[in-house]
Amino acid sequence: MNFELTEDQKMIRDMVRDFARKHVAPGVLERDQNGTFPRDLINQLGELGLMGMVYPEEYGGSAADTVSYALAIEELARYDASLAITVASHTSLGTGHLAMYGSDELKKKYLPDMVSGKRLAGWGLTETGSGSDASGMKTTAILDGDHWVINGSKIFITQGTEGEVFVILANTDKAKGAKGVSAFLLEKGMPGFSHGPKMHKLGLRSSDTAELVFENVRVPKSHLIGHKDLGFIQSMKVLEGGRIGIGALAVGIARGSLEDSVQYVQQRSQFGGPIANQQALRFMLADMWVQLEASRDLVLRAAVLKDAGKPYNKEAAMAKLYSSEAAMKICHQGIQLHGGYGYMEEYHVERYYRDVKLCEIGEGTSEIQRMVIARELLKA
Ligand SMILES: Cc1cc2nc3c(=O)[nH]c(=O)nc-3n(C[C@H](O)[C@H](O)[C@H](O)COP(=O)(O)OP(=O)(O)OC[C@H]3O[C@@H](n4cnc5c(N)ncnc54)[C@H](O)[C@@H]3O)c2cc1C
Structure with a gap:
């Protein structure tokens, strides 16, 4: 058993620590008090390759390991947990779902901008009536020609207002419960796709949490992520x-x-x-x-x-x-x-x-x- 970090892991940890001390710590109290979303810092993290560090180089990532990723999140959270949760949810939920299960076509089109941090990713599983028991979701996706038509809503979504690309889960076969749920990629601006206002929270106040609403959102068939009914x-x-x-x-x-x-x-x-x-x-x-x-x-x-x-x-x-x-x-x-x-x-x-x-x-x-x-x- 080896408890020593590798030179690469130490380098990433030290780089993020240095960045966090110099650029994240100053202003953290003000951002928290005013609920200011740290867009500038996210842009800087993107330039440092930290918005999708674990993803392959062909998409602009640095193929870093999960240990390095965990160390980077710890370093950011040490000074600003709101920034850290933004990076973590963007990287491991929205971007992660697409990277793990998306088609090559979807990944080529969307991943580079997500990995660079240019476009923030959100991930929608939770609904007002289904949290811990996520399989009880009510959002539906019905196939109509070349499109899926999505109706419903999601609650407490990180990056809900600032995000531009979302992976959301919807029922494609209600009778099958968890075995009838599929994942879809949605973009901000698709007709019928909107969000509520930023929610006020106990903590993580400069992170962005909001409701997503889908009213007859027509999503191209190709935006189904992986196989139908395997989304859960x-x-x-x-x-x-x-x-x-x-x-x-x-x-x-x-x-x-x-x-x-x-x-x-x-x-x-x-x-x-x-x-x-x-x-x-x-x-x-x-x-x-x-x-x-x-x-x-x-x-x-x-x-x-x-x-x-x-x-x-x-x-x-x-x-x-x-x-x-x-x-x-x-x-x-x-x-x-x-x-x-x-x-x-x-x-x-x-x-x-x-x-x-x-x-x-x-x-x-x-x-x-x-x-x-x-x-x-x-x-x-
Ligand atoms: C700031 C914030 C950001 C979030 N970001 C996202 C996001 O980006 N995407 C997303 O999809 N979701 C997000 N969520 C939602 C989060 O994942 C859910 O709030 C969480 O899973 C709990 O669901 P719930 O709030 O509906 O609570 P409930 O499921 O209603 O739980 C209420 C209580 O009952 C307990 N409970 C429930 N079932 C059982 C059981 N079987 N046995 C014992 N205890 C049980 C729970 O542990 C809890 O204590 C976010 C939430 C917050 C607060």
């Missing part, structure tokens, strides 16, 4: 990879909370000396560090398995479950260590605490991860 199975595979990204997001946010806390307890003085001298707080910091390292190891283990082409379903679920719940605790303690100052907006720990909650919800809640893990354990 495709989605489960897409989410498997996505969970590594959410795990890395949790690790990045938690690291922010720990690093800020370490600095704060050494500066803050009470009872005649730095509060870092208080054993109760030292124990708290020690526990935070252990949980952070364990989380990262789980995330990277899932990434290593994915890169080796081995099954990683339960490992990705474990990584997401553990790291998001550990990050919740770490971010909670980060505020405690900062006392009243931690409750104030100008100290980042308050934002970490709000942002990190999404990690227990998005791409399958903690309860759904436990279902996935228990199913593997019990073989039923």
Whole structure:
């Protein structure tokens, strides 16, 4: 077992860390307070090859491995989780679904602009009536000549207003439930395809979340992704990879909370000396560090398995479950260590605490991860 990163992995991590410190950290509080979508930063990440780094060179990617991708998401999330979730959902959900299952024709036409970050991708599975039980979706796609006619809506879609290319899931054979769902590629501007306003959220406030609405959207037959009725199975595979990204997001946010806390307890003085001298707080910091390292190891283990082409379903679920719940605790303690100052907006720990909650919800809640893990354990 080798715990050493390769030179390439270290190079990517260090490059993203450097970029995040110089360009992402300044302005993060303002973006969060104003809900400003970080389009400029996305353009810069695109220029650095970080909006589709895991995809093949023929589409403009750098064929980086999943470990490098997870490290990059952690580095971005350390300073701005809103930016990190934008990159992660664009890369692993919308772009990922097309890259994994799309026809050569669709990939040639759309992937290069997605991989370069020129066009942001969104992914629509969730509906108002179907979240954890996504197979209960109501959106339909009916074949009419050379087109699929799509009707319905999707809720909580990341990049809902800023995205330009979307992969959405719809019923193509309602009677077959999950086995009658297919995936389609939609473009912003197709007649009948609209979105609601940006939704106001607890955290990740400068990321973009909105409803998508489809009213008789005519989608060319060629925009069916992969085989008809296999969209649900495709989605489960897409989410498997996505969970590594959410795990890395949790690790990045938690690291922010720990690093800020370490600095704060050494500066803050009470009872005649730095509060870092208080054993109760030292124990708290020690526990935070252990949980952070364990989380990262789980995330990277899932990434290593994915890169080796081995099954990683339960490992990705474990990584997401553990790291998001550990990050919740770490971010909670980060505020405690900062006392009243931690409750104030100008100290980042308050934002970490709000942002990190999404990690227990998005791409399958903690309860759904436990279902996935228990199913593997019990073989039923
Ligand atoms: C900021 C944000 C961004 C998102 N981005 C996207 C996106 O880009 N694309 C997309 O498709 N979706 C997206 N989502 C949706 C997200 O994936 C869903 O919110 C999530 O899967 C949960 O679904 P739900 O909200 O309908 O909750 P529900 O499924 O209604 O769950 C409510 C509660 O019941 C629990 N529960 C449900 N079923 C069970 C069960 N069988 N056993 C035990 N507990 C259960 C859940 O764990 C949860 O605690 C996003 C959500 C948020 C908040």
